[in-house]
Amino acid sequence: MALLTVENMTHSFGGLTAVRNYDLSISPGQIVGLIGPNGAGKTTIFNLITGIYAPDQGRVVLNGEDITGLRPHEIASRGLGRTFQDLRLWRHMTVLEHVMLARYSRLDYGMWGAFWGTPRRWRQEAAAEKKARELIAMLGLSHLADQVVINLPYGAQRRVEMARALALEPKVLFLDEPTVGMTPEELDQIIAIIKRVHRELGLAIFIIEHRLKFVMELCQRLQCLVFGEVIARGTPEEIQNDPKVIEAYLGEEKVA
Amino acid sequence: MAALHHAKAGFKGFMRKAWSPFAATPALGWLLSALAAVLLEKWLGLALAHALGLPKIPMLFGFIIALKKPFLIPGTLAFVFIIYLLPMALVARFSAPLANRASRALLKAPLAVSALVHLALLYAALHVWAEVSDYRDITLRLTMIAVMLTLSLNVINGYMGEFSCSHPGFMALGAYAASVFTVGLFASDRLFGAALLPPQLAPFLFPLALALGGLVASLGALLIAVPSFRTRGDYLAIISLAFTFIVKSLIENLEWVGGPRGLSSQPDLASLPMVFAVCALCVWVINNFVTSILGKATNAVRDDETAAEAMSINTRRTKMAAFMFSAFWAGVAGGLFAHVLRYVNPATFGIQKLAEVLAMVYFGGLNSVLGSVVGAVGISILGEALRPLEIFKWILIPLLLILVMIFRPTGLIAFREFNLRRVLSPKEPPQGRS
Ligand SMILES: Nc1ncnc2c1ncn2[C@@H]1O[C@H](COP(=O)(O)OP(=O)(O)OP(=O)(O)O)[C@@H](O)[C@H]1O
Ligand SMILES: [Mg+2]
Numbered sequence: 001m002a003l004l005t006v007e008n009m010t011h012s013f014g015g016l017t018a019v020r021n022y023d024l025s026i027s028p029g030q031i032v033g034l035i036g037p038n039g040a041g042k043t044t045i046f047n048l049i050t051g052i053y054a055p056d057q058g059r060v061v062l063n064g065e066d067i068t069g070l071r072p073h074e075i076a077s078r079g080l081g082r083t084f085q086d087l088r089l090w091r092h093m094t095v096l097e098h099v100m101l102a103r104y105s106r107l108d109y110g111m112w113g114a115f116w117g118t119p120r121r122w123r124q125e126a127a128a129e130k131k132a133r134e135l136i137a138m139l140g141l142s143h144l145a146d147q148v149v150i151n152l153p154y155g156a157q158r159r160v161e162m163a164r165a166l167a168l169e170p171k172v173l174f175l176d177e178p179t180v181g182m183t184p185e186e187l188d189q190i191i192a193i194i195k196r197v198h199r200e201l202g203l204a205i206f207i208i209e210h211r212l213k214f215v216m217e218l219c220q221r222l223q224c225l226v227f228g229e230v231i232a233r234g235t236p237e238e239i240q241n242d243p244k245v246i247e248a249y250l251g252e253e254k255v256a
Numbered sequence: 257m258a259a260l261h262h263a264k265a266g267f268k269g270f271m272r273k274a275w276s277p278f279a280a281t282p283a284l285g286w287l288l289s290a291l292a293a294v295l296l297e298k299w300l301g302l303a304l305a306h307a308l309g310l311p312k313i314p315m316l317f318g319f320i321i322a323l324k325k326p327f328l329i330p331g332t333l334a335f336v337f338i339i340y341l342l343p344m345a346l347v348a349r350f351s352a353p354l355a356n357r358a359s360r361a362l363l364k365a366p367l368a369v370s371a372l373v374h375l376a377l378l379y380a381a382l383h384v385w386a387e388v389s390d391y392r393d394i395t396l397r398l399t400m401i402a403v404m405l406t407l408s409l410n411v412i413n414g415y416m417g418e419f420s421c422s423h424p425g426f427m428a429l430g431a432y433a434a435s436v437f438t439v440g441l442f443a444s445d446r447l448f449g450a451a452l453l454p455p456q457l458a459p460f461l462f463p464l465a466l467a468l469g470g471l472v473a474s475l476g477a478l479l480i481a482v483p484s485f486r487t488r489g490d491y492l493a494i495i496s497l498a499f500t501f502i503v504k505s506l507i508e509n510l511e512w513v514g515g516p517r518g519l520s521s522q523p524d525l526a527s528l529p530m531v532f533a534v535c536a537l538c539v540w541v542i543n544n545f546v547t548s549i550l551g552k553a554t555n556a557v558r559d560d561e562t563a564a565e566a567m568s569i570n571t572r573r574t575k576m577a578a579f580m581f582s583a584f585w586a587g588v589a590g591g592l593f594a595h596v597l598r599y600v601n602p603a604t605f606g607i608q609k610l611a612e613v614l615a616m617v618y619f620g621g622l623n624s625v626l627g628s629v630v631g632a633v634g635i636s637i638l639g640e641a642l643r644p645l646e647i648f649k650w651i652l653i654p655l656l657l658i659l660v661m662i663f664r665p666t667g668l669i670a671f672r673e674f675n676l677r678r679v680l681s682p683k684e685p686p687q688g689r690s
Contacts, residue, residue, distance in 0.1 A: 050566060072565035082566055090559035092623070092671055093552070100549055101556055105568035107549060111577050114548035115541050125549055168568055 001064070003028045003204055004049075004080075004172050009058030011048055018044045019228045022058070024206075026172060031198065031205045033215040035239075036225035037248070042208045043085055045225070046174055050082050051075040063171060077105030081170030083161040085177045085208070089149045095160050096145045099132035100125075102167035132167055138200070139163045139193060155186045159193065166197065172204045173197075179211055191217060216240070224248070281348045282683045284362075285355035287377040289347035294384040297339045301388070308334050315391055319641035356682035363681065370680045371540075379532050386528055393528060397596045399636040400535040401589045406616040407542050407628040408585035413614075414622035414670075415546055416578050417558030422480055422496035423586050423613050425503035428605035429476050430469030430587025431594035432507060435519050437465040438595070443521045447514060455523065462525040466534065466591040473587025474580040476503070485575045500610060507602040518601025519594075526595035534592060538585050543625050543674050545581065554578045555623070612639075615657050621667030625674040631667065 006024040010017065018041045026032050034042050048055045051072035060068045067075050076082075081102075090098060106128065113121040136145050139159045144152060149160055158178060165173060178194070179187050191214065198205060209215050215222060215236060222239040224232045232242045239245055281289075301313045308331035314321055317340065318332035362370035386393040405423060412420040440448040442458045453461075480499050484492040508516045545551040553574040556564035564571050594600040612635070620631020635653065642649040660667065 052562065052566070072562075073568050073570050076566055076568035084563065084566075088560045088563035088566075090556050090563065092559055093555060097552060101552060101564075101569065102567040104549060104553060104570075109550075111545075111550060111581070114545050114550040115581075117544045117548075121548060128549060164567060 002026060003030075003063060004206075005061045006049060007059045007061075009045075009048060009055045009060070011044065011053060011055045011057075017228055019048065019055075022228075022230065024049075024223070026204050026206060028171070028204055029198075029202055030221065031207065031219050033219035033222045033236075034206065034208045034225060035210070035212075035215060035222060040225045041228040042225055043176055044228075046082060046176055046208065049075075050080060050174065073105070076168055076170075079169070079171035080174065081165035081168040081172075082174035083158070083165050083176055083178060085180065087157055087161060089157060089160060091150045092148065094146050094148055095136060095141055095152070095163075096129070096132055098149065098160055098164045099135055099167045100128050102164045103128035103131060105168070132163075135163045135166050138166075138197070154181060155183075155189070158182070158190070162193070162197075166201065170203060172206060175205065175207045175209075177208050177210060179209065179214055187211070187214070194218060212240075277349050278345075278352075280356065280683045281352045282355050282359045282681065283374060283679055284359045284377070285348050285351050285683075286344075287374060287381060288351050288355060289344040290381040291377060291384070292347045293340045293343045294381050296343055297388070298384055301335075301339060304338060305331075305335060308332075310335060313388055315389060316395070316637060316640055319637060320643070322641065323644040352683070356684055359680065359682040363677075367677055367680070371676060374680060375536055379529070382532065383528060394596065395636070395640060397526065397528060397531045398593070399633055400531050401593050401596065402613075402616060402632040402636050403629050404535055404538045404585055404589040404592075405613050406620065406632040407539060407625060408582045408589070409613050409617050410620075410622065410624070410628045411542060411546065411554070411578055411582040413617055414624070414628075415551070415558070416554040416575065418575075419490070419493040420496045420579070420582075421493060421610055421614075422477070422499045422583070424605040424607075424609040425496075425500040426473035426476060426583045426586035427590035427593065427609070428503050428507060428600075428602065429473045430466075430590030431600045431605070432469075432513055432519065432590075433472040433587070434465040434469035434591030435522050435594045435600060436513060437468055438462065438523055438525065439519065439521055442523045445521045447512065447519070458523050458525055459530075462530065462595075463534075465525075466588045469591035470584040470587040473583040473590065477580045477583030478576075481576050481579045485572060485579075500605070500607075504602045504605055514601070516602060518599060520599040522595045522598045522600075524595070524598065526592050531592055531596065534588065538588065539625065539629070542581075542585065543676070545578075546625065547673060547675075550574070551578075615653060618667055619657055619660055621664075621670035621672070624667070624669050624672045626672055627667055627669035630669055634668075 002025040004024070004026045006022060009019060009022040011019045022045060024032070034045065036042050044053070047053050049060055051067070051070055051074070054069045058068070059066060062075070062078055062080060065078065067078060107124050109118060109121040109124050112118070133142070133145065136142055139162060141156065141159055141163060144156060149157060152160065162175070162178070175194070179190055182190065194205065195218070197203070207215070207219065219236055222234065222236055223230050224239055224242070224245045226248045231248060232239055232245050234242070297313065305313050310328060310331045314332050314335055318329070318336050321328050321332050359370070362373055382396060386396050405427065409420065409423050412418050438458065439445050441453045441461070442451050442455050444450045476499065480492070480495050484495050507513060513519050553564065553569045556567070556569055557571050557574055561571055616631040616635045617628065619635055620629070621627025638653065638656070639649065642652055645652065664670070
């Protein structure tokens with residue numbers, strides 16, 4: 001059974017239909033890629049599935065539960081973690097605090113526990129810190145754990161975003177252009193990290209990406225989106241050779 | 257520019273050198289030194305003041321005398337040096353080894369034990385200091401109330417990054433709710449008639465009165481929070497400002513609490529130990545909150561709300577809870593305030609009060625417990641010192657605030673986490689063998 005399915009989703013901003021009749025199905029452990037030119041509506045699809053916008057039409061089902069129209073924090077706590085294309089970190093917080101905060105939905109000590117510092121609070125926060133430190137180590141950030149994020153280099157900030165999303169223990173991880181602005185070395189590093197995360201945590205991943213090298217290497221299935229509509233779907237090879245894709249998107253870019 | 261940098265570095269170096277004898281003095285040592293100084297003042301203060309040609313002991317470390325009677329400045333400086341600076345420096349320096357050993361021993365017990373010992377010493381020092389005059393006593397109590405107000409407002413304006421103007425309103429709600437409770441039950445008053453309960457019960461029920469004040473303020477906060485936090489956008493500043501004005505004119509029109517003439521004959525319940533205990537509790541609880549993950553969720557909301565939601569943080573709950581929590585402490589502070597002055601009227605809770613609390617928050621530093629304490633104490637002392645200037649006081653304090661904003665836009669001690677264990681720890685590495 002599919003882990004995440006989207007059926008017939010449509011959304012408009014005013015007069016502009018940003019996404020039309022969109023379908024998606026991701027099985028456990030699968031890596032699916034979404035490609036398409038600038039402004040095609042890829043980020044909008046992420047925002048619709050993760051609850052930042054409520055779709056005009058269509059249904060989103062995660063693990064058998066209809067999550068359409070839930071608030072983003074409810075969707076996140078049901079196992080959908082994401083990163084943002086334009087890094088959205090909390091500028092005054094340390095790396096460790098970022099990752100610990102994403103454990104929010106696992107805490108049930110309540111405001112009362114927070115005010116009085118009950119034993120339950122200390123126990124749960126110690127557990128959150130332990131989990132956070134594991135993930136920080138996994139993403140190679142241990143030496144930066146107590147740094148405030150705005151002091152970090154760009155590549156490290158990207159990894160903080162990923163560690164934070166993983167702290168939700170998501171069933172599906174959404175990555176919005178994780179390689180944007182990266183050097184070739186950083187690119188290899190991030191591919192290795194994603195492979196490792198996928199292998200060790202066994203989660204499904206849904207990636208928006210421009211770089212072909214990246215999607216070819218990682219994804220089992222691809223969708224190509226143009227003007228809010230999927231014009232092709234299939235294995236990376238099928239997509240690479242699809243004449244519609246070449247015309248609409250790869251044409252001038254040259255398949256790498 | 258380079259010269260300025262040079263001067264700055266030189267100044268820093270000088271400060272470090274001047275401070276080096278005290279580098280090993282733990283908090284306990286400083287408390288002991290303060291206690292020594294105030295005891296010295298209690299026993300020798302008056303004689304020394306007369307010997308130096310001062311009419312009485314300088315009440316606020318000479319700050320008040322400075323503007324009122326400039327010719328007394330040399331004597332005052334000598335007094336402050338002999339009674340405070342010198343003894344404090346000596347005790348801080350030479351009690352350090354002992355104080356460190358004591359701190360270390362205390363930390364073997366639960367943190368609360370060490371915290372209570374420190375608080376007891378702090379209270380002892382303040383008590384002896386305040387005993388010298390009623391002026392000191394009341395100034396100290398009002399300052400501690402200012403600490404509570406500042407810190408609670410910092411939760412919203414600093415930690416959560418919203419701009420709330422409703423603190424005078426919350427304070428008024430707390431002040432009136434607590435006053436109605438105590439005046440109605442324990443005082444024979446023209447508004448509420450004869451006392452209903454014997455006055456011996458009053459000190460025990462006073463915490464209840466304060467909590468009631470806090471809860472009423474929280475309810476008021478709910479009225480603001482529901483419309484302000486439903487949608488995104490900066491409605492809070494406007495709605496909360498309106499709230500302050502509405503509360504004020506509401507009370508002015510309520511004849512059964514005295515209307516514009518105010519409400520008096522509150523029993524004398526807000527004694528120094530009472531205010532101290534409530535203030536300590538307030539600082540402790542707020543510090544607990546802002547260092548917890550649930551509390552830090554307010555920081556996430558401030559820095560990026562979309563990301564906070566996407567990371568499973570319930571931003572609406574966070575904002576509501578933080579706002580009502582903040583209002584609760586403002587209400588408690590209001591209740592204390594009414595019982596310190598033993599008279600309240602609606603005019604007290606207007607725009608000037610707002611300006612005062614905002615100044616304390618932004619002067620001391622956003623997102624910082626220590627900053628709020630420093631801001632509240634600093635502006636309170638400054639307000640007293642500048643009192644002889646009357647109206648010019650309200651030109652000088654804003655000017656100072658502007659200077660702080662230019663050179664340290666987030667305040668003096670911003671974005672610092674207050675770690676109780678670190679503060680109470682000894683100041684040198686434990687020796688292996690001695
Ligand atoms: N909140 C919004 N309000 C109005 N229009 C929007 C909004 N968000 C996106 N759009 C529009 O929807 C279209 C799709 O945008 P989207 O950000 O999803 O594209 P994208 O495929 O992620 O592009 P890129 O590769 O540049 O990230 C664009 O025309 C954009 O201007
Ligand atoms: Mg995008």
